[in-house]
Amino acid sequence: MNFRLDGKVALITGASYGIGFAIAKGMAEAGATIVFNDIKQELVDKGLAAYKEIGIDAHGYVCDVTDEDAVAGFVAKVEEEVGKINILVNNAGIIMRIPMVEMTAAQFRKVIDIDLNGPFIMSKAVIPSMIKNGGGKIINICSMMSELGRETVSAYAAAKGGLKMLTRNIASEYGEYNIQCNGIGPGYIATPQTAPLRTEGHPFNSFIISKTPAARWGNAEDLAGPAVFLASEASDFVNGHILYVDGGILAYIGKQPAND
Numbered sequence: 001m002n003f004r005l006d007g008k009v010a011l012i013t014g015a016s017y018g019i020g021f022a023i024a025k026g027m028a029e030a031g032a033t034i035v036f037n038d039i040k041q042e043l044v045d046k047g048l049a050a051y052k053e054i055g056i057d058a059h060g061y062v063c064d065v066t067d068e069d070a071v072a073g074f075v076a077k078v079e080e081e082v083g084k085i086n087i088l089v090n091n092a093g094i095i096m097r098i099p100m101v102e103m104t105a106a107q108f109r110k111v112i113d114i115d116l117n118g119p120f121i122m123s124k125a126v127i128p129s130m131i132k133n134g135g136g137k138i139i140n141i142c143s144m145m146s147e148l149g150r151e152t153v154s155a156y157a158a159a160k161g162g163l164k165m166l167t168r169n170i171a172s173e174y175g176e177y178n179i180q181c182n183g184i185g186p187g188y189i190a191t192p193q194t195a196p197l198r199t200e201g202h203p204f205n206s207f208i209i210s211k212t213p214a215a216r217w218g219n220a221e222d223l224a225g226p227a228v229f230l231a232s233e234a235s236d237f238v239n240g241h242i243l244y245v246d247g248g249i250l251a252y253i254g255k256q257p258a259n260d
């Protein structure tokens with residue numbers, strides 16, 4: 001079994017901070033060279049400084065994952081400046097929490113564009129050279145909302161449900177080229193994205209803890225081990241799978257009101 005990533009180039013989208021940063025850190029510890037992008041130079045600079053602080057010599061680029069031409073240029077530049085991309089993690093994503101009937105079609109499209117079209121655009125940009133190189137790993141960051149719905153997140157759930165099926169389709173279409181495409185479905189993780197739900201006294205905070213057998217929010221670091229596994233040779237026969245890393249949420253009905 002080989003869980004090491006020595007000599008591999010891993011591109012993690014939107015990884016200046018949050019889940020992407022923790023996954024990149026885990027992959028760097030396993031030996032990979034880290035490349036990441038973000039939409040603003042300021043965030044790329046912040047990310048580069050944060051990686052440097054923990055001893056990682058990462059390569060950061062400005063690129064919007066929804067811009068097909070920019071992505072093609074970005075991937076070509078990475079291949080020229082860093083090397084062939086062996087691992088792609090489609091992590092960049094946004095959420096808008098708006099009741100569906102109040103949401104505009106433009107807002108809905110924006111979420112779908114970043115959370116679903118982005119992974120499609122990034123994946124199609126790296127797959128041809130993965131095929132030429134004899135294989136590769138694509139990891140799509142899905143969600144509880146790939147399986148469950150809740151009030152206010154219609155666009156996000158539609159995008160993450162779609163991302164689950166894009167994952168299975170990439171596995172189906174390119175598995176014969178030794179490309180494994182799997183998803184990670186994080187539970188509720190303490191990052192800037194969920195900060196508005198975790199404020200002191202917010203009812204959602206205790207709601208999530210009561211829904212999670214682990215009785216806590218996840219940390220971004222909880223995703224690192226599963227991501228390294230799915231990026232390594234140890235998972236070479238795992239394809240089209242969504243690995244839920246949720247402290248047990250999907251297995252659980254939620255805390256009973258009284259223990260009887």
Ligand code: NAP
Pocket residue numbers: 013014015016017018019020037038039040043063064065066090091092093094114118141142143144185186187188189190191192193194
């Ligand atoms: P986050 O803290 O908001 O980080 C997301 C990153 O993506 C940010 O750096 C963001 O940059 C970047 N980004 C947004 N739009 C982009 C674009 N068009 N092109 C390139 N980069 C872009 O989110 P997170 O909580 O770490 O989540 C990371 C991923 O995990 C997302 O796909 C999210 O949906 C998913 N997820 C999160 C949770 C959770 O509980 N936190 C659970 C399940 C799944 P800006 O700061 O400029 O927006």
Ligand code: GCO
Pocket residue numbers: 095097142143144145150153156185186187188189193194
């Ligand atoms: C929300 C949350 C979620 C999580 C995550 C769950 O408002 O319900 O932000 O959607 O971030 O994706 O897995």
